[in-house]
Amino acid sequence: MDEHPVESGIPLRRSAKVLAVVAFVVAVGTVMAVEPLRAHTAPPVADMPAGIKVPLGIPADVVAAMIPVDNPMTPQKIELGRELFFDKRLSDDRTVSCATCHDPAIALTTADPVSIGIRNQKTARNAPTVFNSMFNELQFWDGRAVSLEEQSKGPLTNPLEMGMKDHDAVVARVKSITEYAPKFTAVFGSEGITIDTVAKAIAAFERTQLSGNAPFDRFMAGDAVAISASAKRGWDLFNGKARCISCHAWNPSSPFFTDYKFHNVGVAAKDRNFTALAREALRVLQSNKNLEATLDELALREGTSELGRFLITRQPRDIGAFKTPTLRDIELTAPYFHNGSEKTLLDAVNFYDKGGEPNPNLDGGIRKLSLTDAEKADLVEFLKTLTSDDVRGAMLNQKPQTREPAR
Ligand code: HEC
Ligand code: HEC
The missing domain is CATH 1.10.760.10 (Cytochrome c-like domain)
Structure with a gap:
């Protein structure tokens, strides 16, 4: 379904980890094949410092495997x-x-x-x-x-x-x-x-x-009544007619509703002269010594920001492509998209329903969906089941941050 070429930006640490696993299997696989592989590849979960609870729905071994060896947590x-x-x-x-x-x-x-x-x-x-x-x-x-x-x-x-x-x-x-x-x-x-x-x-x-321990996590753990009938229909649509799962991927070992890839769904496509913007960005990038700082500035500056992944890869196919974000706690984090252009979850669903925003780089996975109003409502109900009870609870005990200068 994903018509994108494979991303080139696979981070080194992941590929290194995979290589290490492969090397390990090749080296000792025949000798100690009965031992579970995981015990040798991931640091023991006990490495997580005391007091940090891995919530329901998030695999503890994945957490442990993602803590870099050169920055242990204490x-x-x-x-x-x-x-x-x-x-x-x-x-x-x-x-x-x-x-x-x-x-x-x-x-x-x-x-x-x-x-x-x-x-x-x-x-x-x-x-x-x-x-x-x-x-x-x-x-x-x-x-x-x-x-x-x-x-x-x-x-x-x-x-x-x-x-x-x-x-x-x-x-x-x-x-x-x-x-x-x-x-x-x-x-x-x-x-x-x-x-x-x-x-x-x-x-x-x-x-x-x-963030885990959402109604959806309890539903997946076997509690059939943790989410409503409407939300269950929404989950079916998410996996089927609405095609969301093709980018907002979920599986038990990566339960974050993202493929971590970059797609142009058209959010950046309104009223933009991409050719001029790309030319400007390339000129600035080529003339500048501190590449990292320059990239960071271009990324957050009105205009060049909309180039998205292109700023990093300089591949024309990445113009207007942005990382698929997680959908956990999405009910709590309005407005939506990289530029905050959609106010509500229904607005975001409507954006997908009309097939995004047409542009030359529109992702092949984005097309008109023809959802009924009831189906849209079911999708929104489903998205609301991804809100962590813990995150929602913690929010209630917090005063919003202020901009009073610190002494
Ligand atoms: C082709 C891949 C793709 C498909 C299919 C897709 N999304 Fe997305 N989704 C993305 C990307 C990429 C973004 C960020 C786009 C941007 O901001 O420019 C995103 C952003 C979102 C956001 C905003 C998240 C935030 O934190 O602001 C929501 C909500 C969302 N998608 C829901 C859905 C739903 C519901 C569906 C199915 C109807 C769906 N998506 C289908 C890739 C996809
Ligand atoms: C002025 C507001 C602002 C401040 C201050 C700020 N951030 Fe952010 N943060 C953002 C925005 C906007 C993005 C997205 C920028 C982008 O993608 O180019 C972001 C992105 C991130 C991300 C990436 C998340 C993801 O899903 O890709 C992390 C992590 C993060 N910030 C942590 C921090 C930390 C740590 C600090 C302090 C050192 C910080 N931020 C200060 C606004 C801010």
């Missing part, structure tokens, strides 16, 4: 990462933290169609949730970061987001906050405060932000 590191994530002093004018845009009161997103950074500057993209982001094969709507560690370095210095001059300035700022030095020493020893240790601590915290 309670102290997680706590340090949590403090950094909520610390507005990491932004140029001390008004914006990671949590400003990934607010626990709104399922680690905001209600703004596009994110707003320091000095009320508008970016061109909607903030995705951080829940389950540890499972993303690539980070960002266009996949320009290969890990959570790499991802977290972007917003700190993006001029529209937290606006620090460069990573040295971030390190200097963290060093100027006296309470951090002993904490970094306790967690990272003599390495102390560097941009990499800042990123590692934040990523370790993010890996504790898991």
Whole structure:
């Protein structure tokens, strides 16, 4: 059903892992074939620090396998990462933290169609949730970061987001906050405060932000009445007539409703002169020394943002293609799409029903669906069963973040 060529952007760590498994099987498979393979390939689940519960519907062995060996999770590191994530002093004018845009009161997103950074500057993209982001094969709507560690370095210095001059300035700022030095020493020893240790601590915290235990998970675990008859019809449509499953993939070992691939469903296609935008982006990219920072700026800037995956691959077929997002907690994270252009779930369903937005790069999987009003309502009911009880519950105990400057 997916008429895309295979993505070239498979992150190294995954392919390396697969190769290691293959090598292992070849090397010892005949000798110790009775041993379960998993015991040798994934670190033991006990590596998850105490106090972190893997929720129903999320396989614990997948969680364990996704924790990088060079950034093990410890309670102290997680706590340090949590403090950094909520610390507005990491932004140029001390008004914006990671949590400003990934607010626990709104399922680690905001209600703004596009994110707003320091000095009320508008970016061109909607903030995705951080829940389950540890499972993303690539980070960002266009996949320009290969890990959570790499991802977290972007917003700190993006001029529209937290606006620090460069990573040295971030390190200097963290060093100027006296309470951090002993904490970094306790967690990272003599390495102390560097941009990499800042990123590692934040990523370790993010890996504790898991979302499962939704009515759908209980339904799949055998509780036949966990979701309504309407939602069950919606799940059938999701798998059938509505064709959603072809990109929003679900299976027990990757239960996140995404194929982690990039598709042009037409959201970016309205009123855009892609040829001119692509030419401008290529000119800027070719003339610039700091490729990473330049990419990050182009990605969040009105106009070039809409090029999507093209900015990274420079393949014309990737123009207007964005990463398939998870649909977990989707009821809580309106508005929708990479630019926040659809207000409600029904609006998003209507967008698909009409066959997206025609454009030369429209994904082959997108076509007119001719759903009835009742079918659309069933699909929306189904999408609402993907809301985690834990995430919804935690939201009720949170005050929204403010932009009052930190002292
Ligand atoms: C001004 C708002 C803003 C701030 C501040 C911000 N983010 Fe984001 N975040 C966004 C937006 C918008 C995106 C999507 C950008 C893109 O795809 O190009 C994003 C993407 C992400 C992603 C990728 C999720 C995915 O599904 O691909 C993660 C993880 C993340 N942010 C974590 C952080 C961390 C950690 C910080 C602090 C160091 C932070 N963010 C600061 C708005 C913000
Ligand atoms: C061809 C692949 C594909 C198919 C088929 C598909 N989607 Fe998507 N979906 C995507 C991509 C890619 C995005 C992000 C697009 C963007 O923002 O430019 C997305 C975004 C969404 C969003 C917004 C998520 C968010 O966090 O903002 C919702 C809701 C959604 N899809 C639901 C559905 C439903 C329901 C169906 C079936 C009717 C469906 N999708 C079919 C690929 C697909």
